[in-house]
Amino acid sequence: MRFPTIKGPTVLLALVAAMLVALVGLPLLALLPRMGALHALPGEADALGNTVLLGLGTTLFALGIGGPMGFALARARLFRGADLLLVLPYVTPPYVSTIAWMMLANPTTGWLTPYLPVDIYTLGGMIWVLGLHLAPFVATTVRDALTRLDPALEEAAWLSGASRLRTLFSVTVPALLPAWVAAATLVFASTVASFGVPWMLGAPAREPVPVLSTRIVEVLELGWVQGRPLATSLAMVLLVLGLGVPLLLRRLLAGRAWSGARSVRPLVPTDKPWATALVAAWGVLAVAVPTFTLLVASFTDKGAFSLVHWARVAGDARIVDALSRSTVVSAGVATLTVGVGGFVAWAATRGGRSAGAVAGLARAGLAIPGSVLALALLLAFSQEVRVIVAERATFTLALADTAWLLGLAWFVRFLALPVDIVGAGTRNVHPSLEEAARVAGAGPLRALGTVTVPLLAPALANAWFLVFVGAICEVTLATMLAGPRTPVLGTMLFQLQTYADPRAACVLGVGLSALLVGGTALSRRFVR
Amino acid sequence: MSVTLTGVRRAVGAHTILDGLDLVAEKGSILALLGPSGSGKTSCLRVIAGLDPVDGGTVRLGDRDVTHVPPEKRGVGMVFQTWALWPHRTVRANVAWPLQLRGIADANARADALLGRVQLGGTGDRYPHTMSGGQQQRVALARALAIEPDVLLLDEPLSSLDAALRDELRALLAEVIRERGLTAVLVSHDPEEALSLADRVAILQAGKVTQVGTPAEVYATPRTEAAARLTGPVAVVGATRRGGRVDLLGWHGASAGPDGAVRVAIRPEDVGFSDGKDAAHGVPFTVERASFRGARTRYRVRAEEVVVEVEREAPPIGRLRVGRAVVLEATESR
Numbered sequence: 001m002r003f004p005t006i007k008g009p010t011v012l013l014a015l016v017a018a019m020l021v022a023l024v025g026l027p028l029l030a031l032l033p034r035m036g037a038l039h040a041l042p043g044e045a046d047a048l049g050n051t052v053l054l055g056l057g058t059t060l061f062a063l064g065i066g067g068p069m070g071f072a073l074a075r076a077r078l079f080r081g082a083d084l085l086l087v088l089p090y091v092t093p094p095y096v097s098t099i100a101w102m103m104l105a106n107p108t109t110g111w112l113t114p115y116l117p118v119d120i121y122t123l124g125g126m127i128w129v130l131g132l133h134l135a136p137f138v139a140t141t142v143r144d145a146l147t148r149l150d151p152a153l154e155e156a157a158w159l160s161g162a163s164r165l166r167t168l169f170s171v172t173v174p175a176l177l178p179a180w181v182a183a184a185t186l187v188f189a190s191t192v193a194s195f196g197v198p199w200m201l202g203a204p205a206r207e208p209v210p211v212l213s214t215r216i217v218e219v220l221e222l223g224w225v226q227g228r229p230l231a232t233s234l235a236m237v238l239l240v241l242g243l244g245v246p247l248l249l250r251r252l253l254a255g256r257a258w259s260g261a262r263s264v265r266p267l268v269p270t271d272k273p274w275a276t277a278l279v280a281a282w283g284v285l286a287v288a289v290p291t292f293t294l295l296v297a298s299f300t301d302k303g304a305f306s307l308v309h310w311a312r313v314a315g316d317a318r319i320v321d322a323l324s325r326s327t328v329v330s331a332g333v334a335t336l337t338v339g340v341g342g343f344v345a346w347a348a349t350r351g352g353r354s355a356g357a358v359a360g361l362a363r364a365g366l367a368i369p370g371s372v373l374a375l376a377l378l379l380a381f382s383q384e385v386r387v388i389v390a391e392r393a394t395f396t397l398a399l400a401d402t403a404w405l406l407g408l409a410w411f412v413r414f415l416a417l418p419v420d421i422v423g424a425g426t427r428n429v430h431p432s433l434e435e436a437a438r439v440a441g442a443g444p445l446r447a448l449g450t451v452t453v454p455l456l457a458p459a460l461a462n463a464w465f466l467v468f469v470g471a472i473c474e475v476t477l478a479t480m481l482a483g484p485r486t487p488v489l490g491t492m493l494f495q496l497q498t499y500a501d502p503r504a505a506c507v508l509g510v511g512l513s514a515l516l517v518g519g520t521a522l523s524r525r526f527v528r
Numbered sequence: 529m530s531v532t533l534t535g536v537r538r539a540v541g542a543h544t545i546l547d548g549l550d551l552v553a554e555k556g557s558i559l560a561l562l563g564p565s566g567s568g569k570t571s572c573l574r575v576i577a578g579l580d581p582v583d584g585g586t587v588r589l590g591d592r593d594v595t596h597v598p599p600e601k602r603g604v605g606m607v608f609q610t611w612a613l614w615p616h617r618t619v620r621a622n623v624a625w626p627l628q629l630r631g632i633a634d635a636n637a638r639a640d641a642l643l644g645r646v647q648l649g650g651t652g653d654r655y656p657h658t659m660s661g662g663q664q665q666r667v668a669l670a671r672a673l674a675i676e677p678d679v680l681l682l683d684e685p686l687s688s689l690d691a692a693l694r695d696e697l698r699a700l701l702a703e704v705i706r707e708r709g710l711t712a713v714l715v716s717h718d719p720e721e722a723l724s725l726a727d728r729v730a731i732l733q734a735g736k737v738t739q740v741g742t743p744a745e746v747y748a749t750p751r752t753e754a755a756a757r758l759t760g761p762v763a764v765v766g767a768t769r770r771g772g773r774v775d776l777l778g779w780h781g782a783s784a785g786p787d788g789a790v791r792v793a794i795r796p797e798d799v800g801f802s803d804g805k806d807a808a809h810g811v812p813f814t815v816e817r818a819s820f821r822g823a824r825t826r827y828r829v830r831a832e833e834v835v836v837e838v839e840r841e842a843p844p845i846g847r848l849r850v851g852r853a854v855v856l857e858a859t860e861s862r
Contacts, residue, residue: 150610150612152608152609152610152611152612153612153613153614153615155577155579155599155606155608155612156606156608156612156614156671157614157625158578158579158598158599158600159577159578159579159599159600159602159604159605159606159672160600160625160626160629160671160674160675161600161601161603161626161629161630161675162600162625162629163600166629170625171614174614174616175614175615175616177616268540
């Protein structure tokens with residue numbers, strides 16, 4: 001493919017690249033010289049240990065549930081809505097179900113604890129919540145790999161004399177190795193980087209369960225100046241664990257990766273009782289129980305139906321203020337990322353290596369653990385930046401503790417979504433469509449605007465929605481970057497849940513879930 | 529070991545795939561299944577392997593009724609269209625695993641010997657995805673042979689290879705099948721592959737066998753239009769039969785059967801032509817297209833509604849030009 005020989009896109013691309021370097025590359029590099037308090041690092045060994053345990057435990061748990069579910073989805077005829085049931089826990093942020101499980105499995109006041117000796121405020125509790133959240137990702141990865149797998153691989157094994165069970169474990173499961181690795185590394189990386197769930201479950205526990213991401217925040221809360229060196233050191237450890245280890249693992253196994261053999265005969269799904277039972281059990285545990293809990297908690301008071309919690313939330317000026325700020329900033333971020341990310345994606349699919357590199361840079365924002373990115377941005381923008389252009393025109397950039405810094409962080413964070421989604425869309429719009437418009441007499445921008453953009457409309461809308469809800473639900477960057485005077489929904493939710501008003505948190509959780517489920521259903525219909 | 533299908537029926541939903549199919553592959557012979565796509569060729573093969581269940585009829589391997597025997601207990605070898613090499617195993621492990629499943633101690637040594645037989649000695653440690661298509665095809669053959677089956681099933685085994693490689697591997701396939709005295713059933717849509725390899729050819733149409741015979745028989749006297757088209761290039765034209773004779777643009781051929789409309793199949797080599805000077809014995813045709821094919825040239829000629837492809841050795845000097853009138857003559861008595 002050729003890059004159109006026009007200057008406009010090249011200049012724009014260079015601008016985007018410069019911006020990304022300034023917002024991600026340089027702040028991250030600037031972390032290195034600020035590492036300090038290395039003598040205190042051995043004292044954080046339990047945080048490191050917990051992080052690794054949490055990552056491994058969640059990965060195993062998610063693979064254990066998601067793997068069989070992927071088989072069920074690919075091979076069995078399931079009831080209608082099974083795939084929506086599968087993805088719901090993945091599209092709702094994990095802290096929403098955490099609120100529900102805190103209601104259910106609090107060791108003293110939990111609704112379940114009279115009957116079951118459970119305690120959600122433990123490492124096991126975190127693994128439970130994060131595993132249920134990430135299992136759908138494993139399931140869809142395995143499902144997609146299985147549908148691409150040539151059924152003849154298994155048939156050849158049967159003809160060689162292997163039983164069904166033996167074939168499953170000697171051929172099917174190992175042949176999916178690339179999918180297992182992809183799923184496991186992503187689950188591990190996102191668990192290790194997760195902040196919200198360990199913060200909600202690990203910090204208030206009777207025996208606190210610190211992990212790296214929560215320790216960074218705790219250390220910073222001790223004081224900006226005293227805490228900064230140790231926080232930076234912890235961030236570097238987290239960066240290695242959350243980004244370096246998965247990358248290394250993929251690299252090591254890359255030599256053993258094979259492109260999936262194309263299937264010739266489509267496999268006809270059959271009725272499988274175990275698959276139906278598995279997905280139904282999933283529906284109950286991962287969807288129905290948390291949803292029902294949140295509904296009951298938000299709509300009852302002293303055992304009777306009541307709207308008192310909803311009224312309290314609607315009447316709380318701070319909550320309404322945070323909600324509107326979240327909405328406005330998220331919408332702005334979504335619009336900006338879709339514009340910039342869509343352009344980068346278009347340039348990367350149509351153009352050469354340079355655009356591909358920019359797309360890679362854009363993806364970095366999502367790959368880096370959120371607390372590391374937040375710390376990098378905090379350090380970079382903690383001081384006022386004065387740009388003196390001429391003697392009289394001085395621009396002061398004072399972003400710290402404003403919603404602007406959070407907006408900027410979210411922009412960096414979520415730019416990867418439109419780059420990937422619109423990128424997939426652009427690959428389906430053949431360049432000849434644009435070229436035909438050019439031949440017909442349209443200029444490059446006009447061809448883009450009248451041919452490509454309308455064809456990409458579903459992808460653009462989908463990307464906008466995903467960024468919007470991603471930002472609204474985001475808590476890591478929100479907790480670290482939103483100043484006390486500019487709270488957003490994520491920070492407000494944490495405050496309510498942890499200190500003030502768990503029932504109000506349930507109300508927000510229900511509202512957020514309704515928005516997500518409705519939006520997901522809508523975007524599915526829209527994309528199809 | 530012979531393969532016998534009797535009245536085999538198979539349907540998926542409302543769609544009938546095999547409709548009371550009868551078929552015999554004699555012990556030690558190669559049977560080719562030819563048929564239009566969707567005629568049930570591959571299904572027939574999968575039923576023999578036990579990969580697809582049947583709704584009626586029986587499948588016998590030799591004297592043994594295997595209709596309800598699962599594939600792992602049938603002991604047949606199969607080469608898949610996609611070759612289906614296990615991507616996570618080395619080439620040697622691909623070939624050796626069927627032997628290990630049978631508890632054979634020197635599985636690896638035997639696998640190496642088999643790889644040597646298919647001219648892949650020394651490649652045992654490689655992974656399938658690092659090999660070329662032709663090599664992978666040979667690994668698939670070696671693996672299918674590993675369990676020393678009496679019956680070998682081949683599902684379009686050469687279709688994903690280029691022409692030169694196909695010839696080479698077809699020869700290897702024929703050699704291996706003969707030296708081991710295997711009964712082979714081959715599914716193909718390439719007439720050349722089927723006719724050159726097979727001892728007998730079965731024509732499948734809509735889930736039924738419509739003709740079985742030696743390649744020469746089916747080629748020369750196809751019973752249906754589909755059989756004619758499946759076995760090689762052919763022009764099929766309409767004509768009328770009256771009193772045991774078919775008249776077609778001045779030709780007369782003997783043909784037993786009731787009076788009425790018939791279809792006449794004309795192979796390119798069935799007719800020759802002269803350049804039109806001696807028009808007394810034939811019908812004037814016009815050359816519509818001439819395609820040079822090296823030693824021979826194929827012409828498409830037309831008279832009224834009748835279009836025929838004719839092949840002829842390329843003339844030493846020049847060739848017949850498009851638009852030129854020619855006279856066709858039957859080269860055989862048909």
